[in-house]
Amino acid sequence: MMKIAIIGSGYVGIVTGIGFAELGNHIVFIDIDKNKIDKINSSQPPIFEDGLEGLMKKNNGNFYATNDYEVIQDTNVVFICVGTPSKNDGPIDLNFVKDASKKIGRNLKNNFQVVVVKSTVIPGTTEEIIKPILEKESGKKAFKDFGLAVNPEFLREGNAVHDFFNPDRIVIGVKDEESKSILEKLYSPFECPKLTTDLKTAEMIKYTSNAFLATKISFANEIGNICKKLGIDSYKVFEGVGLDHRINPEFFRAGIGFGGSCFPKDVRALISKAEELNENPKLLKAVMELNEEQPLKLIELLKKHIPDLGGKTIGVLGLAFKPNTDDVREGRAVPIIRTLLKEGAKVIAYDPKAVKNFKKLFPEIEYTSAEKVLESDAILIVTEWEEFKNLDYNGKIVIDGRRIEKAKEEARIYEGVCW
Numbered sequence: 287m288m289k290i291a292i293i294g295s296g297y298v299g300i301v302t303g304i305g306f307a308e309l310g311n312h313i314v315f316i317d318i319d320k321n322k323i324d325k326i327n328s329s330q331p332p333i334f335e336d337g338l339e340g341l342m343k344k345n346n347g348n349f350y351a352t353n354d355y356e357v358i359q360d361t362n363v364v365f366i367c368v369g370t371p372s373k374n375d376g377p378i379d380l381n382f383v384k385d386a387s388k389k390i391g392r393n394l395k396n397n398f399q400v401v402v403v404k405s406t407v408i409p410g411t412t413e414e415i416i417k418p419i420l421e422k423e424s425g426k427k428a429f430k431d432f433g434l435a436v437n438p439e440f441l442r443e444g445n446a447v448h449d450f451f452n453p454d455r456i457v458i459g460v461k462d463e464e465s466k467s468i469l470e471k472l473y474s475p476f477e478c479p480k481l482t483t484d485l486k487t488a489e490m491i492k493y494t495s496n497a498f499l500a501t502k503i504s505f506a507n508e509i510g511n512i513c514k515k516l517g518i519d520s521y522k523v524f525e526g527v528g529l530d531h532r533i534n535p536e537f538f539r540a541g542i543g544f545g546g547s548c549f550p551k552d553v554r555a556l557i558s559k560a561e562e563l564n565e566n567p568k569l570l571k572a573v574m575e576l577n578e579e580q581p582l583k584l585i586e587l588l589k590k591h592i593p594d595l596g597g598k599t600i601g602v603l604g605l606a607f608k609p610n611t612d613d614v615r616e617g618r619a620v621p622i623i624r625t626l627l628k629e630g631a632k633v634i635a636y637d638p639k640a641v642k643n644f645k646k647l648f649p650e651i652e653y654t655s656a657e658k659v660l661e662s663d664a665i666l667i668v669t670e671w672e673e674f675k676n677l678d679y680n681g682k683i684v685i686d687g688r689r690i691e692k693a694k695e696e697a698r699i700y701e702g703v704c705w
């Protein structure tokens with residue numbers, strides 16, 4: 287049993303912490319948000335994540351939350367899981383990481399504690415920025431008096447609990463033997479491949495994974511756009527291509543592009559770091575450019591059937607950046623709805639979970655039921671929620687960004703973005 291502090295209770299922090307609690311460790315969550323603290327202390331998930339509430343109830347007693355960094359003094363391992371948002375659409379904003387590092391540094395005790403960076407940070411950050419802050423604030427030497435490690439997360443929002451217990455791999459970036467053995471012990475219940483690297487390689491593995499997956503999506507979309515013009519179903523093409531084991535069929539769904547709190551931010555940050563190093567990351571720039579244009583394909587296809595959107599009621603199904611989350615960050619619905627409004631359309635929208643968050647971005651549109659959305663002049667499918675597979679699309683005009691087969695079969699007029 288280890289005593290673990292988790293700094294930051296976003297979906298990565300809370301799922302990692304509760305996951306380790308389930309594995310028999312004792313967890314303290316440290317957050318600045320009073321609301322999150324209260325929720326955690328009453329075993330309520332601070333965010334929506336499948337399976338989390340049950341695990342919190344089950345392990346109630348093995349964790350608590352506070353805003354007091356002093357509790358770190360009594361822990362063996364401290365995970366930094368705070369956000370690293372984009373600064374002006376480019377490099378990452380390290381303010382939360384720096385602030386957390388200062389407060390951790392002040393509370394490092396004499397026994398060997400390991401600080402583990404789980405937040406996604408540009409290669410070099412842990413040694414060049416976090417380490418000096420920890421050393422200055424603690425008066426101790428990293429890798430000697432305290433441990434420092436990088437342990438990137440590969441959790442998908444919405445599937446994070448499942449992903450925590452079933453990882454493809456665990457990456458541990460370390461420099462000193464003691465941190466290595468503490469992390470190996472912590473991760474000993476997992477049977478997947480475990481890769482030990484130095485600190486900045488671990489940081490780079492995280493960026494490269496996300497950049498590759500984002501590239502795979504933009505690639506699928508580019509091929510999908512060509513297929514659409516040729517009258518070919520790109521899903522069949524990717525099925526055929528994915529059977530090559532070197533390519534693999536997963537994460538090959540063409541559509542209206544990627545959103546969320548990770549891919550857009552991470553690819554932008556990598557572009558910005560490359561440029562700082564006098565490298566021109568041409569491919570990554572194209573990945574982002576394609577992703578920005580892709581959602582507007584839906585409007586293009588819509589206008590094929592309704593050339594003038596002025597005064598028309600357009601229904602949007604799905605506002606979350608993907609199904610099973612209430613997260614709307616960088617969601618594809620944002621540029622789509624912005625364009626619809628600019629063209630003079632009346633927008634009505636439905637999402638099973640994300641309405642509350644989306645309302646903060648677009649208070650002016652009407653939020654209603656799926657059935658009401660289906661009565662619009664045309665319907666745009668933006669997120670592939672499971673329940674959209676059971677709606678009645680008979681007689682409707684449907685422009686589909688996410689491939690809902692039932693809509694494809696039933697709609698009076700149907701356009702798929704890449705098929």
Ligand code: UGA
Nearest residue numbers: 439440441442443503537538539543544545546548607608
């Ligand atoms: C992503 C990665 O998948 C995780 O491995 C990683 O840990 C995480 O970022 C992170 O860095 O924290 P996430 O952003 O939760 O996870 O969502 P994904 O399921 O990867 O989907 C991202 C976006 O790509 C969504 O908008 C989704 O609709 C889109 N997508 C995904 C496609 O358009 N096609 C696909 O084939 C797959």
